[in-house]
Amino acid sequence: MTRLTIDGVEVEVAPGTTVLQAARAAGRDIPTLCFDERLAPFGACRVCLVGVQDAPGPIASCTTACREGMVVDTQAPAARRVAGAVVELVLSELAAPPAEHTELAAVARQFGVGEPRWPGAVHPEREDLRHPYLAFQHGLCISCGRCVRACDEIQGAFALTATGRGFTANVAAGIDAGFRESACVSCGACADTCPTDAIAEVSLLALAESATI
Amino acid sequence: MMSANLVELTRRRGAASTPTAVELLASAVAERGALTDEDIRAVAARTGLPEAAVHGVATFYDDLRAPRGARHVRVCTGTACFAATAGTHVEALAEGLGVAPGERTADGGLSLAETVCLGFCHSSPAIRDGETIDAGPGVLQRVLAGAATSAPEPPARSILPVPVLTEPGDWSGFRRAVTLRSSGDLLAEVREADLRGRGGAGFPAGRKWEFAATVPAERRYVVANGDEGDPGSYIDKHLMERSPALLLEGMALAGYAIGASEGFVLVRSEYPASRPALEAAAREARAAGLLGTDILGSGFDFDVTVVESAGSYVVGEETALLACLEGLRGTVSARPPFPAEHGLFGMPTVVNNVETLCSVPYIAQHGAGAYRALSPGESAGSKLVCFNERFARPGVVEVPFGIRVRELCDEVAGGLADGGGLKAVQIGGPLGGILPAGLLDTPFDFAPLAAEGCMVGHGSIIGFDEATDMRELARHLLRFGADESCGKCFPCRIGLERAHAMVAADAPVDRERLEALLETLELGSLCAHGGGMPAPIRSLIAHFPQELGLA
Numbered sequence: 001m002t003r004l005t006i007d008g009v010e011v012e013v014a015p016g017t018t019v020l021q022a023a024r025a026a027g028r029d030i031p032t033l034c035f036d037e038r039l040a041p042f043g044a045c046r047v048c049l050v051g052v053q054d055a056p057g058p059i060a061s062c063t064t065a066c067r068e069g070m071v072v073d074t075q076a077p078a079a080r081r082v083a084g085a086v087v088e089l090v091l092s093e094l095a096a097p098p099a100e101h102t103e104l105a106a107v108a109r110q111f112g113v114g115e116p117r118w119p120g121a122v123h124p125e126r127e128d129l130r131h132p133y134l135a136f137q138h139g140l141c142i143s144c145g146r147c148v149r150a151c152d153e154i155q156g157a158f159a160l161t162a163t164g165r166g167f168t169a170n171v172a173a174g175i176d177a178g179f180r181e182s183a184c185v186s187c188g189a190c191a192d193t194c195p196t197d198a199i200a201e202v203s204l205l206a207l208a209e210s211a212t213i
Numbered sequence: 214m215m216s217a218n219l220v221e222l223t224r225r226r227g228a229a230s231t232p233t234a235v236e237l238l239a240s241a242v243a244e245r246g247a248l249t250d251e252d253i254r255a256v257a258a259r260t261g262l263p264e265a266a267v268h269g270v271a272t273f274y275d276d277l278r279a280p281r282g283a284r285h286v287r288v289c290t291g292t293a294c295f296a297a298t299a300g301t302h303v304e305a306l307a308e309g310l311g312v313a314p315g316e317r318t319a320d321g322g323l324s325l326a327e328t329v330c331l332g333f334c335h336s337s338p339a340i341r342d343g344e345t346i347d348a349g350p351g352v353l354q355r356v357l358a359g360a361a362t363s364a365p366e367p368p369a370r371s372i373l374p375v376p377v378l379t380e381p382g383d384w385s386g387f388r389r390a391v392t393l394r395s396s397g398d399l400l401a402e403v404r405e406a407d408l409r410g411r412g413g414a415g416f417p418a419g420r421k422w423e424f425a426a427t428v429p430a431e432r433r434y435v436v437a438n439g440d441e442g443d444p445g446s447y448i449d450k451h452l453m454e455r456s457p458a459l460l461l462e463g464m465a466l467a468g469y470a471i472g473a474s475e476g477f478v479l480v481r482s483e484y485p486a487s488r489p490a491l492e493a494a495a496r497e498a499r500a501a502g503l504l505g506t507d508i509l510g511s512g513f514d515f516d517v518t519v520v521e522s523a524g525s526y527v528v529g530e531e532t533a534l535l536a537c538l539e540g541l542r543g544t545v546s547a548r549p550p551f552p553a554e555h556g557l558f559g560m561p562t563v564v565n566n567v568e569t570l571c572s573v574p575y576i577a578q579h580g581a582g583a584y585r586a587l588s589p590g591e592s593a594g595s596k597l598v599c600f601n602e603r604f605a606r607p608g609v610v611e612v613p614f615g616i617r618v619r620e621l622c623d624e625v626a627g628g629l630a631d632g633g634g635l636k637a638v639q640i641g642g643p644l645g646g647i648l649p650a651g652l653l654d655t656p657f658d659f660a661p662l663a664a665e666g667c668m669v670g671h672g673s674i675i676g677f678d679e680a681t682d683m684r685e686l687a688r689h690l691l692r693f694g695a696d697e698s699c700g701k702c703f704p705c706r707i708g709l710e711r712a713h714a715m716v717a718a719d720a721p722v723d724r725e726r727l728e729a730l731l732e733t734l735e736l737g738s739l740c741a742h743g744g745g746m747p748a749p750i751r752s753l754i755a756h757f758p759q760e761l762g763l764a
């Protein structure tokens with residue numbers, strides 16, 4: 001077993017446990033965006049940053065394994081400041097605020113993110129409604145990679161891919177000809193994990209829309 | 214963006230899959246000008262990769278994204294060419310050719326693409342017209358007249374009493390090691406030599422090798438990082454093209470030390486001459502019995518495969534490099550696991566910079582003590598540096614650590630060509646800080662440069678003359694940073710776009726907001742691209758606040 005301290009409390013975890021898993025098991029809340037416990041950790045969003053004693057800077061708790069004697073501070077000021085700034089950046093890349101019920105909106109509320117300090121280009125709106133029950137609003141995609149990984153790791157269909165790079169990164173089904181022309185088996189794993197409703201089940205989307213009206 | 218499963222899928226296919234999906238797509242573009250869905254399907258079928266994954270690859274690399282006309286012109290937008298023309302050559306070329314960068318004429322006859330660093334920084338600006346790379350005075354006129362001529366390669370010399378890295382290899386260090394010494398002995402020698410990685414991070418090579426050698430595994434690999442993406446750098450280009458045998462010897466030594474029998478060199482496509490040079494040297498070595506099976510009767514097998522990338526700076530980062538070798542998108546993966554433990558096709562892999570590996574034959578031949586003694590300074594061995602066209606005597610030069618930057622600029626490179634004063638230098642690539650003229654007495658070594666917010670990096674030295682507009686330089690660097698971001702982690706993907714927008718805007722730059730953004734990049738990014746891009750901007754804030762237009 002590995003012993004460490006999280007926010008002043010000593011905990012014991014099995015070797016290989018990540019700091020995020022250990023903290024959550026200890027009842028500490030660390031917000032995340034690219035993490036889904038069903039998928040291998042990815043380390044892309046950096047919202048899970050925490051402070052570790054004697055480390056040169058904040059570390060991503062989702063991809064860091066616990067080490068014996070580690071002293072973790074989930075509220076370390078630099079980690080919170082940077083993670084909050086990242087959420088602010090994410091909101092700034094969307095043309096409109098995310099729907100209230102989404103994971104992204106919940107994380108933004110947790111950080112109390114207000115008017116973004118760095119406004120600028122937003123992702124162009126592009127809606128793909130060719131599939132009977134999977135709707136893809138590319139403009140809402142924050143490139144967290146959860147859908148791609150869910151499709152690969154849960155379903156094994158390999159129907160999705162990240163596309164582009166830098167700010168223009170996005171996601172496509174197959175050769176970007178929609179879900180139906182791809183290896184998609186309509187399992188809905190992507191929609192289920194998407195934190196922004198960029199990919200959503202059409203019925204749920206309609207429900208969510210009627211709820212906000 | 215890779216999932217654990219996709220990586221496993223490529224790994225199950227094993228090492229037998231060259232050409233890679235990236236190379237197959239690149240050949241399709243070269244032949245037919247642009248990729249069709251049919252090309253994607255064909256490459257997927259041939260490589261066993263999912264169609265979606267191949268589509269993802271096709272949208273990642275520069276060479277696969279830009280359409281090509283019958284005549285394809287590539288203009289360098291690297292920092293050395295910026296230092297020479299402030300970027301005016303790009304506009305002038307686009308105007309003269311009548312086609313915008315990234316576009317192809319309607320009749321398909323002509324296309325223009327921007328490319329970051331053709332490795333002719335000794336003779337900027339540089340333009341590649343078809344297969345011809347032309348550079349220096351008159352290049353624009355020649356290309357516009359359809360009369361491009363091959364630019365001369367840079368001179369190379371050593372200021373050490375006996376040159377180490379500027380002489381072509383002769384395999385003597387390898388012959389000695391493989392016939393007379395155990396692999397453990399060689400590994401210990403490399404450790405003792407204090408050889409630090411030359412790719413930028415300065416990690417001790419011996420420690421990395423030891424780690425890879427001791428992880429239990431059925432196979433191990435040696436990978437030479439020949440991506441040399443730093444704009445302004447043409448050191449590895451020189452080594453790969455003019456001393457290819459030295460690199461192969463260094464790789465074979467690494468293979469012998471860690472117990473690997475396969476090596477790969479990943480070469481950037483911006484260096485069209487590198488791959489043929491390495492392949493010719495490998496053929497010669499095979500013919501001489503220096504690569505292959507049971508080399509020199511030692512029972513040691515080793516061979517090398519050369520793979521080409523397709524235009525991406527971040528592919529130089531080691532986890533992205535391995536993804537590119539596997540034919541995938543060149544995005545970064547979180548470490549640990551480090552490649553030395555879990556690298557190419559999931560096996561322990563030593564990834565070393567080309568120059569690092571080229572330093573090993575000398576250590577094998579002359580020993581750790583002789584190697585350490587090459588520099589009087591703090592760090593061991595010698596270092597190749599290269600200078601941009603602004604200097605009177607640009608070229609590749611082997612120097613000892615500890616020499617002052619002023620001596621490098623004024624004496625070794627002869628000062629600026631126009632006799633004017635230097636305003637500042639950027640050392641070691643785009644992630645390196647900028648040293649203003651007033652700090653040129655800083656010694657060229659890891660610790661003293663770090664104390665000024667700068668780094669040895671890969672060793673390029675770009676001099677900026679008094680006419681350089683520092684806000685324009687900040688804009689140029691952030692444009693590069695944003696364009697090249699692999700897009701995986703959020704701070705870099707969005708933050709560099711925003712930082713560029715702040716500096717490019719026709720308005721004063723709000724210092725507090727800029728610094729908060731830089732902190733987010735530095736502390737939040739997954740790799741040293743987003744983490745390092747703030748370094749030169751911080752230097753400019755510290756040394757040229759007025760010019761930056763801070764408010």
Ligand SMILES: Cc1cc2nc3c(=O)[nH]c(=O)nc-3n(C[C@H](O)[C@H](O)[C@H](O)COP(=O)(O)O)c2cc1C
Nearest residue numbers: 410411412438441442529530531565566569741742
């Ligand atoms: C954005 C980025 C670009 C890099 N580009 C290169 C490169 O072009 N060549 C290189 O050798 N190392 C490059 N590196 C460093 C590699 O990740 C790695 O540290 C290096 O290849 C290890 O070899 P070394 O220890 O011999 O230096 C880059 C790193 C980053 C973060």
Ligand code: SF4
Nearest residue numbers: 141142144145147194
């Ligand atoms: S579609 Fe949703 S799950 Fe997929 S990368 Fe975009 S935001 Fe993430």
Ligand code: SF4
Nearest residue numbers: 699701702705740743
């Ligand atoms: S810092 Fe930039 S280049 Fe590095 S992983 Fe993040 S997005 Fe990719």
Ligand code: FES
Nearest residue numbers: 032045046048062
């Ligand atoms: S949850 Fe750790 S980086 Fe996204």
